[in-house]
Amino acid sequence: MGKSLYDKVWEAHEVERMADGRSQLFIGVHLIHEVTSPQAFGMLKDRNLSVAYPGRTFATVDHIVPTHSQERPFLDPLAEEMIQALDENTVAHAIKYYGIGSGYQGIIHVVGPELGLTQPGTTVVCGDSHTATHGAFGAVAFGIGTSQVRDVLATQTLLLEKLKVRKIQLNGRLQPGVTAKDVALHVIGLLGAKGGQGFAYEYAGSVVEHMSMEERMTLCNMSIEGGARSGYCNPDAKTCAYLKDRKHSPKGLDFLKSQRHWLSWASDDDAIYADTVELDGNTIQPTVTWGVSPDQVVGVDGVIPASASDDVIDYMGLRKGARIKETKVDVAFIGSCTNGRLSDFESVAPLIRGQRVKAGVRALAVPGSEAVDRKAQETGIATIFKDAGFEWRKPGCSMCLAMNPDKLVGDELCASSSNRNFKGRQGSARGRTMLMSPLTVAASALRGHVSDPREVFGL
Amino acid sequence: MSVIESIAGYGLPLFGDNIDTDQIIPGRFLKCVTFDSLAEGLFYDSRFESNGNAKAHPMNTPKYEDASILITGNNFGCGSSREHAPQALQKSGFKAIIAGSFAEIFFGNCTTLGIPCVTMEEGFRLELMAQVESNSTEHVKISLEELVVKFGEWMWPISMKESARLAFLKGSFDPLSELLSRRAKVESLEQQLPHVWDLS
Numbered sequence: 001m002g003k004s005l006y007d008k009v010w011e012a013h014e015v016e017r018m019a020d021g022r023s024q025l026f027i028g029v030h031l032i033h034e035v036t037s038p039q040a041f042g043m044l045k046d047r048n049l050s051v052a053y054p055g056r057t058f059a060t061v062d063h064i065v066p067t068h069s070q071e072r073p074f075l076d077p078l079a080e081e082m083i084q085a086l087d088e089n090t091v092a093h094a095i096k097y098y099g100i101g102s103g104y105q106g107i108i109h110v111v112g113p114e115l116g117l118t119q120p121g122t123t124v125v126c127g128d129s130h131t132a133t134h135g136a137f138g139a140v141a142f143g144i145g146t147s148q149v150r151d152v153l154a155t156q157t158l159l160l161e162k163l164k165v166r167k168i169q170l171n172g173r174l175q176p177g178v179t180a181k182d183v184a185l186h187v188i189g190l191l192g193a194k195g196g197q198g199f200a201y202e203y204a205g206s207v208v209e210h211m212s213m214e215e216r217m218t219l220c221n222m223s224i225e226g227g228a229r230s231g232y233c234n235p236d237a238k239t240c241a242y243l244k245d246r247k248h249s250p251k252g253l254d255f256l257k258s259q260r261h262w263l264s265w266a267s268d269d270d271a272i273y274a275d276t277v278e279l280d281g282n283t284i285q286p287t288v289t290w291g292v293s294p295d296q297v298v299g300v301d302g303v304i305p306a307s308a309s310d311d312v313i314d315y316m317g318l319r320k321g322a323r324i325k326e327t328k329v330d331v332a333f334i335g336s337c338t339n340g341r342l343s344d345f346e347s348v349a350p351l352i353r354g355q356r357v358k359a360g361v362r363a364l365a366v367p368g369s370e371a372v373d374r375k376a377q378e379t380g381i382a383t384i385f386k387d388a389g390f391e392w393r394k395p396g397c398s399m400c401l402a403m404n405p406d407k408l409v410g411d412e413l414c415a416s417s418s419n420r421n422f423k424g425r426q427g428s429a430r431g432r433t434m435l436m437s438p439l440t441v442a443a444s445a446l447r448g449h450v451s452d453p454r455e456v457f458g459l
Numbered sequence: 460m461s462v463i464e465s466i467a468g469y470g471l472p473l474f475g476d477n478i479d480t481d482q483i484i485p486g487r488f489l490k491c492v493t494f495d496s497l498a499e500g501l502f503y504d505s506r507f508e509s510n511g512n513a514k515a516h517p518m519n520t521p522k523y524e525d526a527s528i529l530i531t532g533n534n535f536g537c538g539s540s541r542e543h544a545p546q547a548l549q550k551s552g553f554k555a556i557i558a559g560s561f562a563e564i565f566f567g568n569c570t571t572l573g574i575p576c577v578t579m580e581e582g583f584r585l586e587l588m589a590q591v592e593s594n595s596t597e598h599v600k601i602s603l604e605e606l607v608v609k610f611g612e613w614m615w616p617i618s619m620k621e622s623a624r625l626a627f628l629k630g631s632f633d634p635l636s637e638l639l640s641r642r643a644k645v646e647s648l649e650q651q652l653p654h655v656w657d658l659s
Contacts, residue, residue, distance in 0.1 A: 013648070013652070015641055015645050015648050016641055020622040020626075021622060022622050024637075024638060026645060026649065035489055035541070039493055039494050039542075047635075052642075052645075053649070055658060079490060081492055082491075082492055096658075116656070116657075119654055119656075121653075121654065122652075122654050127540060127542075128540060129538065129539050129540040131540075144564070145542035145568035145571065146541075146542035146543075146568075147542060147568065147572065147633070148567070151635055151638055154638070154639065155635075155638040155639055155642075156645060156649070157638050157645055158634075158638070159637065159638060161620075161622060193477060194533070194560065194562070197562070197563055224538075227534070227562065227563070229563050229564060247657070248656045248657050249657060250657055254655045257653075257655075258653075258655060261653045293477050293479075401486045402486035403486045403487065420479075420481065420539075422481040422482065423481070424481060424504045425481050427487070429485075429504035429509055430509075
């Protein structure tokens with residue numbers, strides 16, 4: 001019987017199978033940041049433990065960094081205290097740390113792949129639920145809590161229950177103006193915010209095969225929004241090409257050897273899945289959330305459903321049956337671990353060249369890493385965004401969550417390329433978030449209301 | 460480590476599904492290097508207006524002041540993996556959670572911290588919540604051994620993932636000692652894995 005990638009990676013990394021069915025699993029790559037690691041280092045200290053495999057943990061700083069000026073000390077003393085703790089912990093435990101100005105700092109799920117840390121067939125964990133992003137490379141990647149960060153630091157292993165695998169077969173091709181983000185939102189809308197509980201998602205089919213590595217990262221990134229702790233794509237030639245010449249990728253003969261084993265982790269043709277869902281990529285529309293849970297989605301041409309609950313409608317200030325396209329936008333945000341990569345800005349830049357963000361809309365473009373920022377500056381992309389009326393910021397998580405100065409005010413409504421539309425997520429208890437692709441954010445920013453990128457940009 | 464066979468305490472009913480970790484502890488309260496002072500942020504935006512005035516919320520209701528068992532809806536704890544959420548609940552005195560279902564990462568985080576998360580069918584759960592609302596000075600008693608919740612004369616069935624239940628009954632819900640016990644085996648597995656990183 002064939003095996004899925006998930007089964008193969010799990011078996012290769014299993015240290016021990018417990019009597020209760022759980023496994024002690026070896027972790028190939030551990031990524032840490034300033035929010036969920038300081039307490040874990042504290043727990044190690046309390047128990048007088050050291051870091052078992054410091055060469056397998058990598059750090060950067062992302063959640064709390066201001067995106068305006070990143071000069072130290074930060075104006076926010078709490079943020080400064082957190083970054084200092086990371087500075088100290090990485091030095092004390094000899095952990096590689098890509099801090100501000102290193103040329104590699106950024107959102108951890110943008111930086112890991114850029115550095116070549118994420119490889120097919122390895123296990124990747126981070127104290128952050130969007131760790132499934134790394135599954136785009138055919139890694140088994142998932143978010144963990146701080147006590148588990150402690151476990152990985154102390155032992156490079158975790159005690160885990162194996163997930164079932166659901167294959168999401170995406171057939172056909174995406175239409176112009178439809179992106180990986182739309183696919184992710186569409187899948188979550190279909191299967192529900194908790195539909196993936198107990199599952200790892202394998203994204204497969206011609207839609208995924210045609211996606212770039214960065215699009216696959218966007219797709220895998222949102223797995224947790226559908227309740228799936230992990231999500232992945234099978235490695236192929238694109239995966240290997242992406243990894244060539246990355247800072248921490250194997251070089252020379254090691255790279256050639258690695259390519260062979262990387263491809264061998266892919267699911268077998270006759271792999272057994274606990275469940276399979278087939279979707280037609282041709283019919284997926286640019287998709288937008290209208291509510292406060294990521295499964296509350298509608299095509300950009302659609303209307304707010306009559307079945308919507310009254311308290312959500314009240315919170316969002318919407319009307320049942322109203323076209324989502326009529327919704328006025330106060331803030332536009334392109335960035336985050338979902339959509340803050342170079343290709344996200346590259347895809348938008350030619351479309352907004354020479355145009356202006358609607359007066360009254362605050363528009364932010366926040367590169368996911370120093371590397372993304374550097375390339376966007378070199379190629380003139382950053383200038384195009386600035387000329388169109390976007391603020392071009394420094395790298396960080398920014399307005400995806402409320403841990404740095406980038407926040408919504410009052411009941412502002414944000415057209416956002418981020419990943420969560422929970423109440424208060426973007427920093428104001430009454431703030432409203434509509435999740436959508438960078439193309440749809442850009443179209444909405446230009447028009448001042450939620451807009452169809454196919455219409456605005458003639459796609 | 461201590462064994463957890465049963466939990467008894469006053470209940471607090473919190474209605475609603477998909478209560479996410481951003482609601483349990485809003486992002487701005489995550490700016491900390493220890494978990495010590497998280498309790499003040501618990502459900503902050505649901506409990507208080509932006510000017511600090513208290514809203515109507517069960518956690519602002521005097522009769523639930525000493526509650527230690529949270530009773531809530533489906534998909535509780537969805538969203539972020541932040542352990543700050545269960546830590547904030549624990550630091551606020553909560554010892555167990557009864558819900559329709561739990562998000563996975565949240566469930567795992569709670570288990571490691573010794574907070575049993577048990578699931579209960581909606582019909583039973585609504586009965587329990589109604590009972591607690593009408594009599595907040597009666598203990599809710601959760602038995603992980605019998606998999607039931609008792610309240611006065613009432614008794615309802617609950618369920619829990621068996622591996623987690625056994626971990627509580629055996630007192631092995633914090634896995635670190637177990638993980639530390641296989642250093643040699645971990646080392647030999649690391650040697651076998653084919654992945655190479657250029658760390659030069």
